[in-house]
Amino acid sequence: MLPLSSQKLIYNPIINNLFSRSKSPHSKEIFQKIRKITGINSRNKEVYLLAVTHSSSTSSKYSNERLEYLGDAVLDTVIAEYLFKKYPFKDEGFLTNIRSRIVNRESLNTIARKLGLNEIIQHNARTDISKKKSSIHGNALEALIGAVYIDKGFKGSKKFIYTKIITPHLDIASIVNTPNNFKSILIEWSQKENKKIAFIEEKTEEDNRLFSITVMVEGKATGTASAKNKKKAQQLASEKACKALKVSLN
Amino acid sequence: MLPLSSQKLIYNPIINNLFSRSKSPHSKEIFQKIRKITGINSRNKEVYLLAVTHSSSTSSKYSNERLEYLGDAVLDTVIAEYLFKKYPFKDEGFLTNIRSRIVNRESLNTIARKLGLNEIIQHNARTDISKKKSSIHGNALEALIGAVYIDKGFKGSKKFIYTKIITPHLDIASIVNTPNNFKSILIEWSQKENKKIAFIEEKTEEDNRLFSITVMVEGKATGTASAKNKKKAQQLASEKACKALKVSLN
Structure with missing residues (x-):
């Protein structure tokens, strides 16, 4: 050195x-x-x-x-x-x-x-x-x-x-004071805990203006949500995944 | 403030x-x-x-x-x-x-x-x-x-x-001088490019001492490899994904 x-x-x-x-x-x-x-x-x-x-x-x-x-x-x-x-x-x-x-x-x-x-x-x-x-x-x-x-x-x-x-x-x-960004909470958690996560995106068959996002944690579907824009769907799916995993901010 | x-x-x-x-x-x-x-x-x-x-x-x-x-x-x-x-x-x-x-x-x-x-x-x-x-x-x-x-x-x-x-x-x-860690290169790339990646793990049907890892990038399988331990399989799969995505160090 x-x-x-x-x-x-x-x-x-x-x-x-x-x-x-x-x-x-x-x-x-x-x-x-x-x-x-x-x-x-x-x-x-x-x-x-x-x-x-x-x-x-x-x-x-x-x-x-x-x-x-x-x-x-x-x-x-x-x-x-x-x-x-x-x-x-x-x-x-x-x-x-x-x-x-x-x-x-x-x-x-x-x-x-x-x-x-x-x-x-x-x-x-x-x-x-x-x-x-x-x-x-x-x-x-x-x-x-x-x-x-x-x-x-x-x-x-x-x-x-x-x-x-x-x-x-x-x-x-x-x-x-702004509501939490559940996607970023989830990503931080996954990095800290060394878990692999992925966001799988699908257009729903019924209504192709809807985005459906599934959060995969270590290959397992942990939260799914649909919304008219991708960001919103990601947030909602992440919120569900956070709840399922009991990941919370504070 | x-x-x-x-x-x-x-x-x-x-x-x-x-x-x-x-x-x-x-x-x-x-x-x-x-x-x-x-x-x-x-x-x-x-x-x-x-x-x-x-x-x-x-x-x-x-x-x-x-x-x-x-x-x-x-x-x-x-x-x-x-x-x-x-x-x-x-x-x-x-x-x-x-x-x-x-x-x-x-x-x-x-x-x-x-x-x-x-x-x-x-x-x-x-x-x-x-x-x-x-x-x-x-x-x-x-x-x-x-x-x-x-x-x-x-x-x-x-x-x-x-x-x-x-x-x-x-x-x-x-x-x-140690050979590159392809998994970490891939993770860095995904964070920089804001791509979602996941490592899907399976025991192979033929030989359950073998781990098979598939790297998913934005929900798409991008590299698969098998090895006797998980880390090795992750490295090999990541190397394939790096090549497929043309992600390289330097």
């Missing part, structure tokens, strides 16, 4: 490779916008530019995917601690559930667009990133958290997440 | 509740042993004692489960950064895969026992924690990381993980 000190040196080649690119007027403009989003005054342009570089971009050999992997972990830890402290008497099932509802793809995509990240993501012109549900936005937000972590360490990224994400964009109390 | 400063105050009630307990001679002895494991000289006995308190313990109203939730996230982040820096030219698929192989339950259980955590976990006498595969050990290790995080912050927990876990107990090069 490499000692801590030499590790600091070896992660830079990719970032250094972007250095020439970072001097173009276009890059300067993008970097100004990133600065406004983060509120961080940094000279470390390269890592921030990398954070908004989608893998489809032709202007760079490198993309934000590695930073996304890093930022995802940092965000999980910061939210974990936030909830740990905010809810001192709630058990870990509650904390895990609320966290997964905070950092879900949809919520991150929305926040990324509120921050204006969608407008500065560098991508191939043929790649459509304008769709409202595009995960490219949420992924770039995670990558930006990764960039802040590289530039300013854990404390800096925690401050960024608190001041630019949690405080302005997350209504934790309302998330807590 | 609570401001950062007041959040620091409110997570203490549970820990303070343990304070009286921490003065018993037995607790002092346990705490001495924890100190030896962590190498950390702290006055914050309570949080460390909580880290080794299993939920079956009758001597405390509280258990290490919340700390485990916190430590799990911290460990993920520290390992994420370690690999990010160690492998600057590997993509996030590689990094995610290696991390999941480092922090898997079995590996954490083994490290926990090497550290001697199994000898100091407080539990109900009727709860058998001696089994080699008991996750109680790995969970306590994660809780201990959570305790170090509460006591010494992110930097302190990073140091603990580097000096007491990675350096003495993890041979990363050998993990990287």
